[in-house]
Amino acid sequence: MRREILARISAFENLTGAKTPIGLAPMAGACPPALSIAVANAGGIGACGALLFGPDEIADWAESFRAGSDGPFIMNLWVPDSEPHRDTLQETQIREALSSWGPAVAADAGETPILDFDSQTHAIIEARPTAFSSIMGLPSQDNVEALKEAGLLWFATVTSVDEARQAEEAGADVIVAQASEAGGHRGSFDPGNAELQSVGALSLLPTIVDVVCCPVVAAGGIADARTAIAALTLGASAVQIGTGFLRTPEAGLNPAWADALAETSPTDTALTRGFSGRLGRAVRNRYVAAIEAGDIPDPAPYPIQRGLTAAMRKDAIEKRDIDRMQAWAGQSARLAQARPAGDILTEIAEDIETFLA
Template identity: 50%
Template sequence: MTPTRVAEFCDRYGLRVPILSSPMAGACPPALAAAVAGAGGMGAAGVVLDTPERIAAWTAEFRAASDGPFQLNLWVPDEPVDDPARIAAAAAFLERFGTPGPPAGPAPVYAEQCEAALAARPTAVSSIMGLFEPEYVERLHDAGVAWFACATTLDDALAAQDAGADVVVAQGMEAGGHRGTFDQAAAEATSVGLFALVPRLVDHLDVPVVAAGGIADGRGVAAALALGASAVQVGTALLRTPELGIPTEWSDSLDGLAPEATVTTRAYTGRLARAAPTPYVTAWREPGAPLPAPYPEQRVMVAGLRRGEPRGVDRANHWAGQSAALARPEPAGEVVARMWEEARALLG
């Protein structure tokens, strides 16, 4: 590890420790972000499901609890998939899991989310599954807001750097939740482990690299920094913290979960993501099961079931990285402090 590289990153983004909270949509309450920031790291919120009003409210609540750094994460939309037969087959299969509830309101508008994220003036606005438009990048930089771009391949990382990204978040295939591959149709085939991806990116990029995926203790932090990362981003390691307060069923599914037991699935949203193998998720892998509907139709249909009378659909998406067994039910600040203390001891 080059101490100067890590120190420069921390100084640039107001960190005391090079650990960022992963922006997990639906699982990033302000209390969690404030706890991570209070421990010297960077808090985060995934706002793909949030209206501008909710983004502003989250930011206000975070700032009432912390003056630390934080990022807001946006999903870059892709071209919709027009496949009525696939949607109909998935809808018929979903009938076994419950009865839909009342319709939801309109989905948040991406352009409005971008404006709300900029207006919040976070430390960084981060992207996943694509690139921001040049005009938006320019406006971020004019406002003193950094752009952190998630990438799963060198080609995507180079494209992000060329487009003006200040930091590239290297997401390994071990990561829980959604995979940040730009071409979502190729997500299943894009499976690069973090400790192959990090040096690959570090050797070819001029911007700092943050390592994400499968890091849940100080050993992972030390390894990532030794391979050239300037910081790490952790999500699964924080899932069982009291500040997050995920449902008991989800927390229990992580307890002792073996790396090889986690699965990648499109069953929750239509986009590929890593999760625990719940009966609902496993059902979509049975012989004869249809493909889940494309995004966002699958997400909308699953959300409709949750508003109704579910007979077998998970009440929450049971996201789980391959490090799930290392997640502990202890305060988030203690998790961050312990990880950095362990890493420093290993790095000398």
């Protein structure tokens, strides 16, 4: 078993240029270059969640990363959903309800523009990361061909066995298996199936490993050596850590969010559509509890709900109010440490090496 794990890790490291089987999970809004630099310089793979970045911001992020590291990194985009259904009455009710949770919500708040995916993809190709990372579906074949022609690897995030099969058939070089423990948005190809496809790592990882030939990276619930070793034992070739790095100084997280993670047990997180309209795992704060109780109308689809909650989320950040904050958190949040990211990664890598020796 150990020889097999070592072979998988070695193949992944040769493919990506990493020196450890550990990467940063790409988290939109929570992946400053400093965090990726620390991860990459310790032998891991840096990451940028570029969902909210235009082409110039993508280029700037990559330039900032390369100013501090020559290590590998990935850049992640969401594959766009189809045009959302608009319900004027529902949106009005949500605006009225949210106005008691923060600043008044503007009448046009739901008019949330989506950045052009093709332009973002082209910018990532120009930025030349180690890999392009996708979530929420599969890029077009034209985009896949362009990525491959540019020499980029493609990491495809999936949440089910069927999605893994589809991704490999489409040409994915690496499958990222996002288990239900993961913080932030669920990566389901069909947003309507996200709740049904919330499968834990113990079941998801081995079943995906058994049906694909490419390397599988485990994501969700991994925050220390114990959880990383478990994922590698289940068949993963590497792991991604998201929430586990959020309390590091390099992450620069809002103090209220960072402090909340230290006290967040698995049952203190919840899957909610309340912030963006897309299902995601967050700290179960007062706002999330109100959504669950039906005290706030059912969320509008993504990205309408994201626009409707923008004023509240911004106000919560400015006032460090965890009860209204979009505080994404995985179920292993309590394992996150307030230490330098490089020290955390080095310690996990050394423990993995010792276990496999």
